[in-house]
């Protein structure tokens with residue numbers, strides 16, 4: 378049954394929101410923390426992307442990744458945070474975390490789970506551009522599996538740049554665009570395996586790593602790293618790969 382929803386498109390003028398995209402996530406909000414639900418692929422991917430983010434943050438800010446709370450004192454924004462699958466581990470590692478999402482229904486789900494986990498995370502129903510306009514600044518901005526869902530990726534990345542302190546780090550993961558990613562992410566994941574609801578992704582909105590590097594530079598960010606995230610169907614596990622960025626990948630860049 379549908380309950381009354383806040384109009385998501387009226388947050389700010391010229392916003393990054395693609396309303397149809399945000400509605401999709403509104404409908405799935407209750408499932409965020411079900412490891413076997415609609416976000417199963419993100420749960421499975423979480424250890425490797427956490428490893429990547431943590432290593433990049435530790436390297437950038439000279440922290441010891443294996444100390445108890447290595448990111449103490451760093452202000453981190455998880456934009457398009459969903460249910461907070463990455464906001465929570467980042468808070469556990471000591472970062473001061475703001476989680477922002479354009480889908481209103483994600484926020485209470487994320488808040489409740491953080492509360493149950495004993496974590497203080499500032500979750501907000503807002504957008505990158507609204508935060509930038511309000512003058513918010515962060516040491517780290519995470520942008521995980523979001524950019525393929527926004528209205529205008531280039532404009533969106535400009536807002537992300539504005540949100541970073543000079544020297545700040547941006548980590549961005551998304552899907553490559555080629556015949557293999559169509560086969561894996563659309564045919565495989567949505568149609569055959571049904572890991573994701575049909576229509577979760579629009580292949581045309583996928584971005585190649587070179588295109589993303591170009592957009593990052595255009596936005597005033599300096600790309601420093603790219604890495605593939607590869608699914609192994611035999612072990613049902615994910616690994617990082619320096620050479621295989623053919624489907625899922627992640628980038629790191631810095632605001633000079």
Ligand SMILES: C[S@@+](CC[C@H](N)C(=O)[O-])C[C@H]1O[C@@H](n2cnc3c(N)ncnc32)[C@H](O)[C@@H]1O
Nearest residue numbers: 393394402457458459462478479480521522526
């Ligand atoms: C695939 S989910 C990823 C969630 C989370 N980053 C993760 O990886 O676990 C994409 C999220 O981006 C949000 N989103 C879509 N468009 C957005 C926008 N323009 N601004 C902020 N969030 C947005 C959706 O509501 C959804 O929660």
Ligand SMILES: [Mg+2]
Nearest residue numbers: 522523525578
């Ligand atoms: Mg996605």
